[in-house]
Amino acid sequence: MKRVITVTVINQSGVLNRVTGLLMKRQFNIESITVGHTEQPGMSKMTFIVNVEDERKIEQLVKQLQKQIDVLKVTDITDKSIVLRELALIKVSSPPHARGEMNSLVEPFRAAVVDSGKNIVTYQVTGDPDKIDAFIDLMRPYGIKELTRTGTAAFVREIQKAPSPLLSILK
Amino acid sequence: MSTVVKMKTAMAAADADAAPMRPANGSDVLIRSLKEQGVEMIFGYPGGAVLPIYDALYKQPIRHILARHEQGAIHAAEGYARVSGKPGVVVATSGPGATNLVTGITDAMMDSIPLVVFTGQVASGVIGTDAFQEADIIGITQPITKHNYQVGSVEDLPRIVKEAFHIATTGRPGPVVVDIPKDIASASAENVPDSPDVLCLPGYQPTFYPNFLQIRKAASQLAQAKRPVILAGAGVLHAKAASELREFAETNRIPITNTLLGLGSIPGNHELFLGMAGMHGTYTANMALSECDVLLNIGARFDDRLTGNLERFAPHAAVIHIDIDPAEIGKNVPTEIPIVADAKEALKSLMKEGGQPPDTGAWLEKLGQLEKNFPLWYEEDPSHVLPQQALQLIHDITEGNAIVTTDVGQHQMWTAQYYGLNHADRWVTSGGLGTMGFGFPAAIGAQLAKPEARVVAVVGDGGFQMTAQELSLLQEHRIPVKVVILNNEALGMVQQWQETFYEERYSQSLIPVQPDFVKLAEAYDLKAYRIRTMQEAEAIFREALLSDEPAVIDCRVKRQENVYPMVAPGRGIQEMIGVSAP
Numbered sequence: 001m002k003r004v005i006t007v008t009v010i011n012q013s014g015v016l017n018r019v020t021g022l023l024m025k026r027q028f029n030i031e032s033i034t035v036g037h038t039e040q041p042g043m044s045k046m047t048f049i050v051n052v053e054d055e056r057k058i059e060q061l062v063k064q065l066q067k068q069i070d071v072l073k074v075t076d077i078t079d080k081s082i083v084l085r086e087l088a089l090i091k092v093s094s095p096p097h098a099r100g101e102m103n104s105l106v107e108p109f110r111a112a113v114v115d116s117g118k119n120i121v122t123y124q125v126t127g128d129p130d131k132i133d134a135f136i137d138l139m140r141p142y143g144i145k146e147l148t149r150t151g152t153a154a155f156v157r158e159i160q161k162a163p164s165p166l167l168s169i170l171k
Numbered sequence: 172m173s174t175v176v177k178m179k180t181a182m183a184a185a186d187a188d189a190a191p192m193r194p195a196n197g198s199d200v201l202i203r204s205l206k207e208q209g210v211e212m213i214f215g216y217p218g219g220a221v222l223p224i225y226d227a228l229y230k231q232p233i234r235h236i237l238a239r240h241e242q243g244a245i246h247a248a249e250g251y252a253r254v255s256g257k258p259g260v261v262v263a264t265s266g267p268g269a270t271n272l273v274t275g276i277t278d279a280m281m282d283s284i285p286l287v288v289f290t291g292q293v294a295s296g297v298i299g300t301d302a303f304q305e306a307d308i309i310g311i312t313q314p315i316t317k318h319n320y321q322v323g324s325v326e327d328l329p330r331i332v333k334e335a336f337h338i339a340t341t342g343r344p345g346p347v348v349v350d351i352p353k354d355i356a357s358a359s360a361e362n363v364p365d366s367p368d369v370l371c372l373p374g375y376q377p378t379f380y381p382n383f384l385q386i387r388k389a390a391s392q393l394a395q396a397k398r399p400v401i402l403a404g405a406g407v408l409h410a411k412a413a414s415e416l417r418e419f420a421e422t423n424r425i426p427i428t429n430t431l432l433g434l435g436s437i438p439g440n441h442e443l444f445l446g447m448a449g450m451h452g453t454y455t456a457n458m459a460l461s462e463c464d465v466l467l468n469i470g471a472r473f474d475d476r477l478t479g480n481l482e483r484f485a486p487h488a489a490v491i492h493i494d495i496d497p498a499e500i501g502k503n504v505p506t507e508i509p510i511v512a513d514a515k516e517a518l519k520s521l522m523k524e525g526g527q528p529p530d531t532g533a534w535l536e537k538l539g540q541l542e543k544n545f546p547l548w549y550e551e552d553p554s555h556v557l558p559q560q561a562l563q564l565i566h567d568i569t570e571g572n573a574i575v576t577t578d579v580g581q582h583q584m585w586t587a588q589y590y591g592l593n594h595a596d597r598w599v600t601s602g603g604l605g606t607m608g609f610g611f612p613a614a615i616g617a618q619l620a621k622p623e624a625r626v627v628a629v630v631g632d633g634g635f636q637m638t639a640q641e642l643s644l645l646q647e648h649r650i651p652v653k654v655v656i657l658n659n660e661a662l663g664m665v666q667q668w669q670e671t672f673y674e675e676r677y678s679q680s681l682i683p684v685q686p687d688f689v690k691l692a693e694a695y696d697l698k699a700y701r702i703r704t705m706q707e708a709e710a711i712f713r714e715a716l717l718s719d720e721p722a723v724i725d726c727r728v729k730r731q732e733n734v735y736p737m738v739a740p741g742r743g744i745q746e747m748i749g750v751s752a753p
Contacts (some may be wrong), residue, residue, distance in 0.1 A: 010374060013323075018313055025314045056501065063498035069338060071316045071377045
């Protein structure tokens with residue numbers, strides 16, 4: 001099962017290495033990872049999506065992360081109401097005759113054209129990882145030339161609804 | 172020289188005696204910080220990148236023990252730490268000096284031994300250029316340390332050293348590495364602040380006192396128990412809680428078993444002590460764990476050598492686990508009542524909370540019967556010295572009061588089985604990592620920590636040859652360690668497994684060609700003995716062990732003697748083989 005873990009760390013050199021090294025040592029499989037500064041100076045926040053077998057493994061992961069001296073807070077936010085966002089850049093072949101059709105197709109995804117060439121167009125799309133997957137599937141028939149994803153960043157929502165099923169990617 | 176100048180010089184010298192030297196450079200700051208931490212002894216080895224540190228040490232001495240290999244230095248520091256309760260301090264140079272410490276650092280991590288390890292590093296400007304003797308020791312030691320630092324500026328040194336000692340010694344102890352680039356060790360200390368009064372480590376707040384509600388739950392669970400058992404691990408020793416453990420067990424009449432590293436937390440001859448549990452534990456201890464209804468684990472981490480097959484481990488037990496490291500609770504064994512706390516504080520709270528002691532009469536009687544029916548055994552052989560007999564003899568001569576260190580393997584298990592320790596903190600063995608070559612240098616550190624104590628290093632002929640160069644230390648400082656080599660001309664445990672599980676294919680485990688250990692010791696100007704028969708054993712052991720001088724005893728023991736009883740890998744600990752003589 002996939003779990004979303006956020007980790008607040010003191011922004012010191014080597015801290016990312018320390019955290020990912022720990023995951024490697026304990027044989028956790030990282031699906032995606034994002035890191036960046038937070039509103040507090042000197043603090044960074046990481047968001048991991050990890051694949052684990054069972055509850056005990058995830059508990060162990062959280063505890064091991066918490067043991068790190070530079071780690072301030074570890075939260076498994078999977079079961080909460082959360083916002084998940086990822087950004088992808090997708091370079092697709094787009095001959096002039098197909099471009100109109102493509103642009104109308106991508107519109108519901110609110111993808112933006114960030115670069116274009118004679119036969120190529122680059123879309124930027126943001127959203128939860130499911131949406132990105134769907135967008136990629138949609139583009140595939142046109143011929144994807146290059147694809148890069150940022151990994152997922154996550155936030156806990158202000159208002160928590162009653163326990164609800166997880167987002168589909170997390171099943 | 173005029174009289175005035177002479178007087179001035181004399182006054183300056185008097186001033187220097189009165190006040191500590193103002194630190195001139197980073198290395199002076201380091202030495203000052205070490206003195207602030209109360210460091211009395213450093214184990215180390217010099218080299219290019221630590222030249223400034225050794226120069227500062229020359230000017231402002233702290234006792235330095237020069238090992239003959241960095242691995243010897245760090246194992247000695249481990250022995251020192253385990254016995255003294257103070258952190259072991261190690262200094263080594265960059266590159267090979269630092270990488271030679273890796274085994275010891277890992278060993279300390281696995282067995283929760285507080286160490287502060289200072290490694291030299293090439294100058295900041297050339298880090299990352301594959302400079303001479305450069306190794307990424309921060310990267311290398313990241314998974315094997317509790318924490319590590321590379322000092323980025325000389326102004327950070329006082330804070331980092333203070334943090335390093337704090338982290339190494341509090342919570343669950345462990346090794347901390349501080350990597351100091353050479354330019355920082357020689358940088359001017361002009362703007363270096365004093366050590367901070369208060370440390371700011373928001374990510375490191377180990378829990379010390381137990382949660383009251385959890386203690387209450389544990390107490391009531393124990394009060395209702397019919398077949399309770401205490402499993403006491405090294406956490407009891409780290410917390411200095413042996414007397415609380417004993418009092419608690421005696422008040423509640425609960426039997427105790429130990430992990431390998433927990434030995435000594437209860438006297439070996441105590442009526443409630445069942446012996447060590449696990450792969451080579453006593454049958455009684457393993458059956459007690461398997462049949463208990465409440466298992467109180469204090470400071471043990473349910474290591475696989477203790478639990479055997481987890482599916483079959485303590486199947487009827489409600490598990491109460493006291494540990495200062497929350498990550499150990501529930502890691503291997505599902506736990507009903509977790510208590511994150513220092514073992515001593517938790518035991519004190521349990522005592523305070525404790526109501527009616529459980530009725531354990533029938534249970535103790537049953538275990539007593541098992542002990543009587545299935546004691547440790549060996550088959551006597553008049554033509555050979557049996558290692559078990561040798562250890563019983565060593566026990567009797569030292570009256571169970573010696574500090575005993577071991578490597579890993581058969582001799583370690585026999586020592587655990589047959590050397591009943593009377594006291595806590597006199598047992599130094601490599602448990603988690605199982606490091607050959609550990610026991611002898613560890614004994615040196617233990618002896619330096621307790622000069623008055625009798626220290627016996629029990630080693631095998633294989634492991635001894637891994638760190639035998641440290642005999643130089645016995646020679647140089649006349650450290651009165653007694654080295655007992657239980658010599659079977661083989662890697663005994665490897666041989667035992669090859670016999671049992673690989674149809675007697677003794678692949679690379681027999682070492683009939685050896686140095687003459689007596690001559691070897693004599694080359695270091697040490698008194699040495701050889702024992703070949705039981706008849707001569709007692710007199711020689713008595714002379715060697717009771718002398719005030721170092722001694723090396725090459726004790727030729729029966730080859731192909733196996734450690735029993737034994738739990739085969741993958742089996743439950745109740746499924747022991749070799750429980751009684753065939």
